[in-house]
Amino acid sequence: MELIKLDKVSKIYGDDLRALDNVSFAIDKGEWASVMGPSGSGKSTLLNMIGCLDTPTKGEVSIGGINISQLNKQELTKVRRDKIGLVFQKFHLVPYLTAIENVMVAQYYHSMADEEEAQQALERVGLGERAKHLPKELSGGEQQRVCIARALINYPDLILADEPTGNLDKENEEMVLDIFRELHSQGHTILMVTHDPTVGDLAEKMLELEHGRLVVNSKNSLV
Amino acid sequence: MFFRMIRRLFSRGLKSKLLAILAITFGASLMTAMLSVTLDIGDKLNKELKSFGSNIVIVPESKSLPVKIDGVDFTPLEKNKKYIDEKDITNIKMIFWRHNIVDFAPYLTATAEINNKQVPIVGTWFKNNVKIPTGERFDFGVKKLKSWWEVEGDWITNGGSKDEALIGLKFAEKMNIKPGDQFEVTINNNGTLLSKKLTAKGILKTGDQAESKIYVPLDTLQSITGLENKVEEIEVSALTTPENKLARRAKADPDSLTTAEFDTWYCTAYVSSIIYQIEESIPGVVGKEVRQITQGEGQILNKMSLLMLLVTITALISSGLGISSIMTTRVLERQQEIGLLKAIGASNLAVIALFTVEISLVGLIGGLFGYGLGNIFATIIGQQVFGTAISVKLLVLPLTLVMAIIVALVGSSSPLRMALKLDPAEVLRG
Amino acid sequence: MQKLKMFLRLTLKSFKERKSRIAIAFFAIVVGIGVITSLFSVYYDINLKMSKEMRAYGANMILTPDSSNQQDQNNKMLSMNKFNQVVSKFSDQNLIGVRPNLYGIIELQQNSVKGVFSNMRPAVMVGTWFDQVEKVNPYWKIEGELPVNREVDDEIVLGKTVAEKLGYSVGEKIKMKLSDSYQVKEFIVAAVIESGSDADNQVFVNLKTAQKLLNKDNKISAAYLSVLNYENDPALLKGIENDIIGINLNSIKKIASSESKILDKIKSLMYLVVIIILLSTLLCVSTTMMTIVTERKEEIGLKKSLGADNKNVIIEFLTEAAILGGFGGLLGYGIGYLGAQIIGQSVFGSFISFRLPIIPFAFFLSVFVACLASIIPVRLVIDVDPAVVLKGE
Incomplete structure (x- = not known):
């Protein structure tokens, strides 16, 4: 069953800057896909589009059967809130909220804040002990794990990760990737943008962009 | 870099x-x-406070002691009464602090009879376009000086007809004079009775003793009384600096100041220094500070x-x-x-x-x-x-x-x- | 309920962990509202205070016998009884001072070298209450001491010109003769006063003494009053004149009309000054709030990417601003009230009155400005793509 479907999607900035050029692919439910490509190849644009942070200039993007190409900002926000969990390269935690509160914020905007549930989410990423710490008191890896907990808290259909290990050292990277593996085994759909081939190789589906065009769309033979 | x-x-x-x-x-x-x-x-x-009227009064030096109750003069008749020469008046606008002299008006007073009723008659400038010795021209007179005066009818302009008068409200009511009415005044000038027909241009509301008097152009009264070019009193309105210690000392005794202090005092617009300068510029006069105005100000x-x-x-x-x-x-x-x-x-x-x-x-x-x-x-x-x-x-x-x-x-x-x-x-x- | 709890938790946290920024915004509001409060308090009191100051010009009202009653020229007198009736019409608060005068013409002996014949010179004698001089004629310059006790009957106060021309100074004795009798009375010169007006040519004794000398018991010629706030009630003077027969009560136009002119000027000056300071202060406070909000652009983007919609974000910021503004406004009011008292004490030597409406005014103004100042930048950045904000350089 297709969770995400892109059909001839283009994003054009200004007159003729094609950040995405006629891209089409689909990702099934429960699938782990990685998007690779050099800087400026259109990875972030693609991610923004799927994350309901942006809309395509041409073509159709549908998530869980909803065509989001024609939605306004209000409606996009609603789709994002209900279906998507975001993990950023630079973590982006609210600096004045503790780890658990950062998780709760996502609950709050979604439906209802539940401290117990948030605590459980943190324990799932191994941060049960650090719940009451502010972001500045946490290491990079810990911050990223808070982000993952936050992304998971509303049971999203899709987890979108933008270079989640880009700012981490080897040890933390391993820990974060383990979490993703576990999520995948539990049946979560993951779309991860990365430029690191070893990270990319973990995915079942490999997508590669170059100058806005999709050049590779293949099953990973290693998995 | x-x-x-x-x-x-x-x-x-x-x-x-x-x-x-x-x-x-x-x-x-x-x-x-x-x-x-x-x-x-x-x-x-x-400048706004100038609407309270003059803060300096200039009178001739004299030994006499005026006896006045609420503006009515009981002073015994006096021989050789002293006057200020009208041609000297404009010197006031020539002193060191001339730019601070906002307005002034000269007065000459006599007692007149109208229908056998005695009334003080005052000659003054209403709005007089005066040429000062530098050649500049200014409008001086009571119209601006006494901002609280109200006239029912018309103001008089000096230099216009000489046979006009403003009648104080109380006297006008007593005599039943209305704007436009004609009446005859008689003045006893050393035993000679002189009469003149005047037209009431307006009724004067002032809220003070002026309401019991009549006002005529200065030269009119001068010619009736034979006191050509004479005035009795000048009211001056000047912008002044509030008094300080130096000004008080100078006022008590100008001679006690050192030269430097004297210069400072002279070159500051204290009311006392302005009076001093006026006394310098007009012979035979003394200036008095109207304390009600200067102190309040x-x-x-x-x-x-x-x-x-x-x-x-x-x-x-x-x-x-x-x-x-x-x-x-x-x-x-x-x-x-x-x-x-x-x-x-x-x-x-x-x-x-x-x-x-x-x-x-x-x-x-x-x-x-x-x-x-x-x-x-x-x-x-x-x-x-x-x-x-x-x-x-x-x-x-x-x-x-x-x-x-x-x-x-x-x-x-x-x-x-x-x-x-x-x-x-x-x-x-x- | 739980939603509200989380909401409050978010707001509280945002205060607690952003102490320095919050402190700046709070400080800006407190001082801004403080300045505005103190100026408004002073502004609302300025008329009252300045009209009190204007009493430095002395009397602004004169009481005389009814002049329309012309038949009785010689008896142009007022009884003390009527005088007291008139005075009782004014409240103690509004009546600054009142000085009854009884005039008479007397003769004074010229001071001269001992033994030489000296002539008598006519002068105006005024019987009055010396204790009221400092209120009704605060501008008199007094050398010596006024006999403020109304019973003293052997002291006299000379106008400056009289003292100069007759050659007397404080402490000397002076002989007085009534014009229509041969009775001679000796007085001690208690003080010499200078006013620059007719008073310089007069001599003053206690009212009772003058009444006895002139044989006019319980009579006065006129009275000068220094009264506050009567301009607001033009019917007042007429009303008193109607109530008490045989009197004329007039405002002294020279003082009264000029005074109201000056008061209007001062009031409109203060009004404009206060308005300009109000605007500038509000702008300063708003720009401060604006910078603080603008730097939270990233936070807004993040919250939006987490699923907050515009309404969520705006309500959060508004609540923060309202809380900040509310507390800041109240504290600012307190400080401003103290500031007003400092101004009142140092300029007018009296307290600025407490005005209840300024409290809600300060409070709501403060809340309003804080909200407005934070909502403008929030509106400006709220439609920014969260993606752009989050891309991170």
Whole structure:
């Protein structure tokens, strides 16, 4: 069953800057896909589009059967809130909220804040002990794990990760990737943008962009 | 490189500095407006206070002791009564402080009879276009001097018909005289009875003793009484500086002053020094300070100056606060940049220098805009309240600029210190 | 309920962990509202205070016998009884001072070298209450001491011109003769006064003494009053004239009309000054709030990417601003009230009155400005793509 479907999607900035050029692919439910490509190849644009942070200039993007190409900002926000969990390269935690509160914020905007549930989410990423710490008191890896907990808290259909290990050292990277593996085994759909081939190789589906065009769309033979 | 950085900051970061410049502009405009108004308020109010009438009375030197009750003269007839020569009057506008002489009016009084009723008759200037010895012309007379006088009918203009009179309200009611009525006055001039027909131009409402008198042009009375070119009294309205210790000492005894003190006193517009100068310029007169006016005026001026000073201080506090708080946030916002600068090897001093120059420039730009805006505010106040613009004092410009820059620097100093203390690594990681 | 709890938790946290920024914004509001409060308090009191100051010009009202009753020229007198009736019409608060005068013409002996014949010279004698001089004629310059006790009957106060022309100074004795009798009375010169007006040519004794000498018991010729706030009630003077027969009560136009002119000027000056300071202060406070909000652009983007819609973000910021503004406004009011007292004490030597409406005014103004100042930048950045904000450089 297709969770995400892109059909001839283009994003054009200004007159003729094609950040995405006629891209089409689909990702099934429960699938782990990685998007690779050099800087400026259109990875972030693609991610923004799927994350309901942006809309395509041409073509159709549908998530869980909803065509989001024609939605306004209000409606996009609603789709994002209900279906998507975001993990950023630079973590982006609210600096004045503790780890658990950062998780709760996502609950709050979604439906209802539940401290117990948030605590459980943190324990799932191994941060049960650090719940009451502010972001500045946490290491990079810990911050990223808070982000993952936050992304998971509303049971999203899709987890979108933008270079989640880009700012981490080897040890933390391993820990974060383990979490993703576990999520995948539990049946979560993951779309991860990365430029690191070893990270990319973990995915079942490999997508590669170059100058806005999709050049590779293949099953990973290693998995 | 340093200047290149500064240049970049302004060419690229100007938009982000807009708020800071805006805040400084408002703050500085407040400073400018309040300083201008405060510095000018004394002059402006002083002019307004002239509506209370003359503050100096000039009379001939004489040994006689007037006996008057509520304006009615009981002084026994006097031989060789002294007068002031009318041609000397304009000398008042020639003294050192001539620009402070706002108005004056001469008086000559006699007792007249109308229908067998005695009434004081006063010759004066109503609105007289006078040429002073320098050749300039001014309008002097009671119309402006006694701003509270109201005339039912028409005012008289000196130089027009000589057979007109203003009748005091009480006397007019008693005699049932209306504007336009003609009547005959008789004056006993050393035993000779002289009569003259006059027309009542208007009825005078003054709320004081003038309501029991009649007023005619000075030259009319002079010719009836045969006292050509003579006046008895001059009322002068002058802008004065409130008295201080020096003025009081000078008044008690001008000879007790040292030469330097005397010069200071002479060259300050105290009421006593203006009287002294008038006495110098007209022979045989003494000037008296109308204490009701000068003392009241002094008190009001002092209070208002103090009030405006305090209001200005609060305004300065509020604008200083506005500027410094915005500078604080601006610096806080740039902690990362400071961390980065330090990380690539800038010393604290270098960072401080960079920020000082930048903040000073922001302060300067904001201060300049603020000065312009503040002058507009001050002009509005002047026009609305006093009908004339507040004079632009050059002193205010450097004062405002320096204050704006200092406040901006002081406001940013503590967050800058905070930012410099931070470990660059820590700042950059966040 | 739980939603509200989380909401409050977010707001509280944002205060607690952003201490320095919040402190700046709070400080800006407190000082701004403080300045505005103190100026408004002073402004509302300025008329009252300045009209009190204007009493430095002395009497602004004169009481005389009814002049329309012309038949009785010689008896142009008022009884003390009527005088007291008139005075009782004014409240103690409004009546600054009142000085009844009884005029008479007397002769004074010229001071001269001992033993030489000296002539008598006519002068005006005024019987009055010396204790009221400092209120009704505060501008008199007094050398010596006025006999403020109304019972003293052997002291006299000379106008400056009289003292100069007759050659007397404080402490000397002076002989007085009534014009229509041969009775001679000796007085001690208690003081010499200077006013620059007719008073310089007069001599003053206690009212009772003058009444006895002139044989006019319980009579006065005129009275000068210094009264506050009567301009507001034009019917007052007419009303008193109607109530008490045989009197004329007039405002002294010279003082009264000029005074109201000056008061209007001062009031409009203060009004404009206060308005300009109000605007500038509000702008300063707003720009401060604006910078603080603008730097939270990233936070807004993040919250939006987490699923907050515009309404959520705006409500959060508004609540923060309202709390900040509310507390800041109240504290600012307190400080401003103190500031007003400092101004009142140092300029007028009296307290600025407490005005209840200024409290809600300060409170709501503060909340309003804080909200407005934070909503403008929030509106400006709220439609920014969260993606752009979060891309992170």
